[in-house]
Amino acid sequence: MEGAITAVFEVLNFGAIMILVVLGLGVIAGMMGIFNFAHGEFVLLGAYTVYLFSVWALPIWLGMLVAPAVVAAIALVLERLVIRRFYAAPVIAMLGTYAIGLVIRESVRGLIGGLYRAVPEPLPGSFDIGAVHIARWRLSIVIVTALVIVGSYLLLSRTGFGLRVRAALENPSLARASGISTDRVYAATFAFGAALAGLAGALVVPVFSLSADLGIRFLIQGFLAVMLGGVGSFEGSVVGAGVIGILSAALPWAVAPVLADVLVFVIAVVLVRLWPRGLTAGRTV
Amino acid sequence: MSETSHVTRRRFLQSTAWMSGAIATGAGSWVVPPAWGQSGNPIKVGIATDLTGAIGYAGNANANIAKLLTKEINAKGGVIGRPIELLIEDTASNESTAVANVRKLIQRDKVDVVFGGITSSMRNAIKDVIVTRGKTLYIYPQLYEGKECTPYIFCTGPTPAQQCDEFIPWLIKNGGKRFALPSANYVWPHVLNQYARKVIESSGGEVIFEEYYPLDQVEYSATVNKIMTNKVDVVFNTVIPPGVGPFFKQLYEAGFQKRGGRLSCVYYDENTLNINAPHEIEGLASCLDYFKVVTKEDAPSGRIQAEYDKQFPGNIAFAAGSAATGMYRGLKLWEAAVNEAKSVNRDPVAKALDHAKISEGPGGPAEMVPGKRHCKMRMYTAVAKGGTYELVARSKGLVDPKEC
Numbered sequence: 001m002e003g004a005i006t007a008v009f010e011v012l013n014f015g016a017i018m019i020l021v022v023l024g025l026g027v028i029a030g031m032m033g034i035f036n037f038a039h040g041e042f043v044l045l046g047a048y049t050v051y052l053f054s055v056w057a058l059p060i061w062l063g064m065l066v067a068p069a070v071v072a073a074i075a076l077v078l079e080r081l082v083i084r085r086f087y088a089a090p091v092i093a094m095l096g097t098y099a100i101g102l103v104i105r106e107s108v109r110g111l112i113g114g115l116y117r118a119v120p121e122p123l124p125g126s127f128d129i130g131a132v133h134i135a136r137w138r139l140s141i142v143i144v145t146a147l148v149i150v151g152s153y154l155l156l157s158r159t160g161f162g163l164r165v166r167a168a169l170e171n172p173s174l175a176r177a178s179g180i181s182t183d184r185v186y187a188a189t190f191a192f193g194a195a196l197a198g199l200a201g202a203l204v205v206p207v208f209s210l211s212a213d214l215g216i217r218f219l220i221q222g223f224l225a226v227m228l229g230g231v232g233s234f235e236g237s238v239v240g241a242g243v244i245g246i247l248s249a250a251l252p253w254a255v256a257p258v259l260a261d262v263l264v265f266v267i268a269v270v271l272v273r274l275w276p277r278g279l280t281a282g283r284t285v
Numbered sequence: 286m287s288e289t290s291h292v293t294r295r296r297f298l299q300s301t302a303w304m305s306g307a308i309a310t311g312a313g314s315w316v317v318p319p320a321w322g323q324s325g326n327p328i329k330v331g332i333a334t335d336l337t338g339a340i341g342y343a344g345n346a347n348a349n350i351a352k353l354l355t356k357e358i359n360a361k362g363g364v365i366g367r368p369i370e371l372l373i374e375d376t377a378s379n380e381s382t383a384v385a386n387v388r389k390l391i392q393r394d395k396v397d398v399v400f401g402g403i404t405s406s407m408r409n410a411i412k413d414v415i416v417t418r419g420k421t422l423y424i425y426p427q428l429y430e431g432k433e434c435t436p437y438i439f440c441t442g443p444t445p446a447q448q449c450d451e452f453i454p455w456l457i458k459n460g461g462k463r464f465a466l467p468s469a470n471y472v473w474p475h476v477l478n479q480y481a482r483k484v485i486e487s488s489g490g491e492v493i494f495e496e497y498y499p500l501d502q503v504e505y506s507a508t509v510n511k512i513m514t515n516k517v518d519v520v521f522n523t524v525i526p527p528g529v530g531p532f533f534k535q536l537y538e539a540g541f542q543k544r545g546g547r548l549s550c551v552y553y554d555e556n557t558l559n560i561n562a563p564h565e566i567e568g569l570a571s572c573l574d575y576f577k578v579v580t581k582e583d584a585p586s587g588r589i590q591a592e593y594d595k596q597f598p599g600n601i602a603f604a605a606g607s608a609a610t611g612m613y614r615g616l617k618l619w620e621a622a623v624n625e626a627k628s629v630n631r632d633p634v635a636k637a638l639d640h641a642k643i644s645e646g647p648g649g650p651a652e653m654v655p656g657k658r659h660c661k662m663r664m665y666t667a668v669a670k671g672g673t674y675e676l677v678a679r680s681k682g683l684v685d686p687k688e689c
Contacts, residue, residue, distance in 0.1 A: 003510060010506030113600035114342035116526055116560040126538055135538040208503055209530035209560050213339065217501055217527060252498075252507040258470050261499040 002131040011249040013138045016145040017204055018245025019238055022222045023152065024196030026237020029226050031169050031189045034086065034093045038078075038101035039222065040215025041108075042194045045071045046201025047119070048108055051210045054119050061122040064202040071198025072191040079190040087186065101216075109212035121206035141203050148199065149238055156234055165189055169232075221248070224268050230278015239279050244268060317352055319359050319368030327370035328363070328629050330355070330616075331396035331421075333387045333411060335403055338378025342556060342600075343403050343607030347426065348373050349597045350609045351400065354616045364623045372396055380410035387411045391419035397629040398422045400615055403608050405429050405472050412438060422631050422638075424619060426611030428552065428573070430476035431659075434689040437635055439653065441618065441660045442611035443574050445480035446687035448551045448664070452572035453484045453521075455666055455678055459570070460547030461518020462490040467508050467532070470497040474523035477551075481521060493517050498524060505532040509539045512546075522550040530560040537565040554606030555674070563672035573605040575648035576667045576674045585645035589613065603647075610647040614660060617643045618653060652683065659686035 025039045036042075046067040053063025078100060086093035121137035128134070156162035167175040168182040176182050201215065208214060221244050229240025247267060251260035275281060319327050332351045335344030355371045363369060372394050376383035383402075390396050391414060399415045399422070402408040408425050415423040416437045425433065428442040456464075464485050468474035474497070482492050493515050496508065505528070512520060520541070524532050533548065542548065550557075553571040580587035593603040603609050622638035623629055642652040649663040661683035667674035 003514060006510060007506070010504075010510075014504045014506075109341070114340070114345075115556055115600065116530060118530070118559060118562045118565075120562055133539055138538075207531055207534065208527065211527055213527060217503060249504050249506065252502075252504075253510075257496065257498040257502060257507070261502065 005129075005132045007250075007253055009132070009134060009138075011246055011253075013142055014249035015242050015245035016142045017200075017207070018218070018221065018225065018248070019241040020141070020145045020148065020200040020203060021197070021218045022225045022237055022241035022244075023148065024193040024200065025222045026226050026229065026241070027152070027156075027196065027234065028190060028193035030232045030234060030237065031165055031193075032087070032186055033090055034083070034097070034190075035090065035223070036193070037094055037098035037219070038104065039097075039193075039197055040217070040219040041101040041104035042071050042075060042197035043201035043204075043215035043218065044108055044212065045074060045104060046198030047205035047210050047214055048111075048201075049198070050202045050205050051112075051117055051119050059122070060120060060206075064122070064199075067202035068195035068198040071201075072195035075194030076187060076191045079187050083190060084183070084186065105212050105216065112210065112212065114212065117210040119205045119210055137206060141207075144203060148196070152196070153234060161188070221264075224265065228268050228271055228279060230275075230281050233278070233280055236278045236280045243271070243279070315348075315371075315373040317355060317371040317373070319363070319370055327368045328623070329370050329372060329394060329396040331387075331390035331394065331399040331401075332371060332373045333376050333383065333390060333399055333401035334373070335378045335407070336373070336375040340378050340403055340607075342602075343609075344376070344378075345601045346603055346607045346609040347401065347403070347612045349601060350593065350603065350612050351616060353593060353596055354613065358620060364620055365627055365629075367629075376402065376407055376411070380406060383407060383411055384414055387414050391415060391421060396421065398424065398619060398634070400424045400426065400612060400619075403427050408433065420631060422619075422634055424615040426615050427608035428606070428611070430473045431480070431686075431688045432476065434658070436658075437631065439615070439618075439635075439638055439658045439660075440611075440686075440688070441615040441651070442608060443662065443664065444659060444686040444688050445477045447574070447662065447684045448477075448572050449481050449484045450684065450687075451664060451678065451680055452549075452551065452570075452666055453481060453490070454488045456519050456521070456547060456549055456570065457485075457488055457490045459677075460549070461545075463516060463518045464490055464492050465512050465515070465517040465520050466492060466495040466523070467505075467512075467520065468495065468497050468523040469500050469525045469528065471500060477523060485521075490519075498528065500525070500528070502528050503531045505535050508532070509535045509541075512536065512541060513539050513544075517546065519547045519549060522548065523552075525552075526557075526560060529557075533561050533566055533569075537561075542568055552606045553669075554604040555602050556604050557606060558669060558672060558674075563669070566669050567671070569669040570666060570677070571669075571674070572664055572666045574662050574664060575605040575610040576665055576676065577604075578667065578674050578676055579648055579665060582676075583649055586647050586649070589647050605647075614643065614646050614651050614662070617646060618651065618660070650683070654686060657686065657689045659688040661685055 028034055028036045049067040049070050050063040086096050123136040123140055126133045126135040164180050164185050168185040172182050225240035225244040226237055229236030247264045251263055334347040355369045359368045374386040374390050402411055402425055415421050423438045425440045426442050431444040466478050548569040551572050555577055580590045618641040622634050622641045625637040626633035640655045644650045651660050651662045653660055664680040664684045666678035668677050
């Protein structure tokens with residue numbers, strides 16, 4: 001019984017981490033039609049910000065609050081200088097964002113000497129429910145992920161900003177004719193997606209330790225998740241990431257881990273074949 | 286502002302073109318020529334190591350120690366009266382880049398010997414270029430899974446026998462009999478585990494499970510659960526970064542050490558200590574040819590470490606897990622062999638290298654086992670305590686590599 005509870009918690013936890021990482025990717029891909037290959041590096045920048053706070057002996061939780069803002073600011077600059085030139089050419093956008101990612105990744109690698117660095121969690125230790133150990137920080141990640149999902153959903157579906165974002169997505173020329181600055185909306189959306197990535201990096205770095213390849217680890221699974229959920233919707237990314245995260249954490253309990261790794265992709269491909277427009281097609285924001 | 290200070294588009298293009306040209310052709314190739322005034326045509330020593338990419342921290346340590354030794358040797362008048370010219374090529378943690386760059390060493394620079402390669406896949410990618418087609422001597426410095434018996438390849442890092450024969454009985458005594466072998470799915474863990482399993486079983490222990498994971502897996506709850514429910518005493522880990530950090534963390538969170546479990550990992554050195562917070566890997570045991578704390582009991586090790594730290598301050602550490610100690614040993618053994626052979630040609634040097642000895646080195650003396658092309662050396666067992674290592678056992682004399 002304890003084994004089962006532990007399993008459920010651990011699987012849920014990795015599902016939450018996956019959702020957190022993929023959310024920003026999904027928002028940018030869905031709302032702007034840009035597959036951001038630098039997403040993993042935005043995650044890395046969030047993680048690096050927290051690492052700097054720990055080096056400077058500042059509170060870690062403060063670093064986690066600041067990280068999304070830092071990453072959003074960097075993304076805003078990149079959007080103004082580079083990304084906005086690519087809106088008309090998504091394929092070139094992939095190459096461009098890949099290049100940006102490469103520059104960020106290798107710079108961080110240089111800064112940390114190519115090594116792995118441990119970052120302490122703000123809530124260390126674990127507590128017991130019966131015979132089950134629950135790590136405090138892992139539980140916090142699950143809770144924050146839930147809050148972020150609800151918050152982002154409300155922002156996109158219930159606010160004026162969300163309405164303008166969706167208008168700019170659905171019909172850019174009509175949106176412009178109605179007095180919406182699509183230019184600004186895109187910039188804000190990109191920064192928002194990057195901020196989510198920064199937050200993800202900040203929250204998961206105590207679990208995975210900082211290294212230059214922290215973000216790239218999630219990139220392929222992230223794209224798979226977005227495809228699975230359906231490009232162009234917020235719920236899609238959440239559902240897709242949840243499915244991928246839960247599958248990759250749950251399968252090793254049942255089959256040999258090396259096989260599980262492949263099975264995740266096989267199952268995802270089958271699902272995409274059955275629901276080519278995504279699991280949430282037609283029922284979205 | 287005057288007209289001339291403007292950067293014109295043409296000027297910008299010119300300089301970027303020049304820069305990218307320089308980067309494309311030049312970066313990664315470093316030549317350290319002998320000092321002015323040294324007579325005799327230099328001996329060309331090629332170093333092929335991972336200066337950039339995922340294991341750049343290790344490759345740079347290798348290049349650093351080679352530079353340090355070259356300087357030392359040249360200051361004493363070189364080898365057989367000839368100075369050493371060091372040619373360093375980047376293998377970039379990427380086998381296809383590596384093959385092209387190593388070819389430059391062999392075909393363009395016509396080096397007399399090549400040192401380098403860190404991973405086994407790298408050694409396998411470049412050895413043919415060097416030894417078979419290049420007809421050049423190759424010295425491989427990293428701890429590895431053994432079984433490299435190609436003629437003209439000499440290995441100066443520890444083998445499974447050296448890392449297991451004394452270490453596993455120690456683990457059984459200071460941990461327990463029930464072993465788990467969680468491993469990354471590539472050649473080194475597979476072959477090392479075969480050997481480790483033999484030693485575990487012949488020393489009275491048992492292997493509860495041996496399991497392989499994809500190289501980039503970062504979620505180990507299923508494994509941790511298996512370790513905890515099967516009452517494993519010793520985790521003999523060969524999971525590598527990025528997985529090893531989260532794995533050790535999850536193991537700690539599940540209370541493995543609190544329950545008396547012993548963590549062990551034979552590639553853990555000073556660099557890898559930083560992957561986790563110190564309390565998460567308290568008590569982790571490792572067995573290598575060198576730890577920084579050895580400097581306290583072995584004066585020559587102390588001198589080498591101090592010299593390295595003086596010349597290369599910063600975060601590229603001189604550590605055993607990154608092959609830097611094997612590189613030192615290899616260069617000194619090769620120097621001894623050239624002095625004996627009075628030549629840099631492959632056959633006479635290989636013949637002399639076959640029984641070469643050095644009396645000082647990181648961790649102590651070392652000598653090649655005749656006919657085996659592997660190296661006897663001292664081995665140390667250390668345990669992580671509060672973010673550093675403490676020596677808990679050392680081999681009596683030199684340990685046999687038991688290869689080939």
